Amino acid sequence: MHNARPLPNYLVQRFHGWRATTFADNKSWYRRLSESGQHPRAMVISCCDSRVHVTSIFGADEGEFFIHRNIANLVPPYSPDGKQHGTSAAVEYAVTALGVAHIVVLGHSNCGGVKGCHDMCSGKAPQLEETSSFVGRWMDILRPGYERVKDLPEEERVTALEKEAVLVSIGNLMTFPFVREAVEREVLTLHALWTHIGEGSLEQYTPGQGFVPV
Structure with missing residues (x-):
């Protein structure tokens, strides 16, 4: 070393x-x-972006949140293939060992990972298509979201994709059997949030209404 x-x-x-x-x-x-030991009430999955400070946003103290950060706050689909899965392991531990009552997925404005996904999927970032690109292969998780927003006006597309990143992650969380079981037993709730860094605003997804201010 x-x-x-x-x-x-x-x-x-x-x-x-x-x-x-x-x-x-x-x-x-x-x-x-x-x-x-730790007894957090909620797990928060947020982006690695240094501008997103979850504990500051919610005024949380030590011991309140079980926090997992990755590029573009993504959760992959359930895939027990024997490979190493940091995000999936964190979700499993939070739900089955810590028994958190809430999982919050927090997206944000001006997300570099989401912008990379947009550029990759639209043919503007061929380097991310390389099999050797860890970022590109991670952002493959968000391709279904890109397909849903690709026909929007260009000025709206990336922000819409940032919010899709949150919704894709919520959908993928429900593919984990232990998450689905906990949700169905009403001992776990999932929450989809998006924050605008420059405005200090927070939006939450509400079925039938989309993302609305908190």
Whole structure:
């Protein structure tokens, strides 16, 4: 492991600042979290995008959310093929081990992954079509969504595809037997959200109405 290096100094300073303030003021809470384990009420699946900060948006503290982040907040279809599936493993753990009551899929504006999918599917990003492209093969999950929005005016298409990414993920979640069973037993609910980064707004999908402001 000779490639690992010490942290940049600014991150070390931030850590010591956190430990001397936030941690010091809440030692008993952190000790309780450590000893009693985690009991999050909700799982949030969001994008890796550094501008999307789930805990800030909802004012959440440590222990509240089980968070999984990936490119374009996508969930693949259920596929027990023996390969490694980080997102599927996170969903399985959240539902079967932690017993979360809610799974929230949070999409966002100006998503680079979704834009890449749009460009790939419209023939503008041939490099993403290469079998060696991890991003391209991941964004294949969203191809059904692209097919639903490809005839929209160009200026509306990417935003619509960002919201399709959320809906595709919700649909794929229901292909997991343990998710479907929990939903049908009414011990788990699924939620589809989209946030506009620049406006600080939040929309939720409501059947029959589409995405509407929260």
